[in-house]
Amino acid sequence: MVNSSSRIKNIALIDANNFYVSCERVFNPGLLKKPVVVLSNNDGCVVARSNEVKALGIKMGEPWFKLRTLAQKHGIIALSSNYPLYADMSQRMMTLLGHFSPFQEVYSIDECFLLLDSQYDITHVGQTMQKNMADCLGLPVGVGMAATKTLAKLANHVAKKRPMYAGVCNFNTMHVDDLEHLLAEIDVSEVWGVGARSADQLRAMGLANVLALRQADECQLRRRFSVVMGRIVLELKGISCLALETIMPPRKQIQSSRSFGTPVYEQDELVEAVLTFMRRGVRRLRQQKLMAGAVHLFIQTNPFRERDPQYRQGITLPLPIPTADELQLARIVRSGLTKIYRPGYAYHKAGILLTELENAAGQQGDLFSDPAARQKSGALMDTLDALRQRFGRDIIHVAGEGVCQRWAIKSANRSPRYTTNWTELPVVRAG
């Protein structure tokens, strides 16, 4: 893996440490060095942990109510999630990192891949990125570099876990013996794409660490698992199978769903929820200039309440022609709900899934559709878009969404939307 040849690719993975917690700390330095968690919707589960919390052994995804005593004992600060803030910080981070290479793949809210030019000292470039993120945004990041995406992910893991790397680790400049020694110490479950299930099976086959997996026979593992595992093995060997996706592929589905703050029994209330989800889904559909060919609607009781009667049902509702018309979509889910709703259950979650998405611009005409009606619907939707743009996205509802929304989520400890809402900007004291 010594970087003797310029043909070896330099792929960097930059990833913010404890992203949500770090975003909160930027605007509230009082949270620095304190144990902090950020909770999911409804303040249900832990979705981000500061290092102090990780040190206490608290796991990702742990239900918050189970941690109350421990939290009290250690003074853990719990924040409701504040997605507008994180999304905005993410955008700033990606823009800044984009200056380091024309080849950037934004992989998730807090990480991106960059293809770097080998003529520079790549490790130094990584250190510059790290400093840049700290100086401009106040975000701590880890940087991993290697010849493939899977190896870069691992290098990033090493950069964060081993203090000697100080957050920047480049596999491409390591001697192969050192690298293999390192990989032998890493559990196979740390490999990108190896989940808990596969990790158990790999261990049972005697492939417990990353080096063992790297040296395994690709064909055999492909047959035993799937093509995905085959690719992972090749990537670990330094053979690139996963291309850098610099252009975001179009969405294939848009989902909008929520657990309820309190159980819902009545059909009318479910209608409220489902119509609200549909409005949110359609907003994203229209933002991305897409149309949906079908909608899937689902409702379910709480699977954790095992003693309660359980019911879960979904229905796929095809549209005669693809549409982004909120009113039409609202009508169709409302009628779909009457088909799957059963009285007598405590519903806990519902959602809609817009599928068979296609580009609104490339929309084909339909022999039976009425062009005048389509034009009218388009004009109405444009008006709604404009009103919401001007007065806020929740200004207009479809009739039936309800006003009080008793089922709406709980979000007890949300921080202000520092960067995206004028009334919540942080105040800077002069002098």
Add this chain to the structure above:
DNA sequence: TCTGGGGTCCTAGGACCC
């Protein structure tokens, strides 16, 4: 009392066709 939400890809198996 209280257990997230939003995605992707792959595979197996059934339906269907010739």
Add this chain to the structure above:
DNA sequence: TCTGGGGTCCTAGGACCC
């Protein structure tokens, strides 16, 4: 008595990711 077989399409479910 003999009781096809191969290709394709679709869907549900599994696994994984952040």
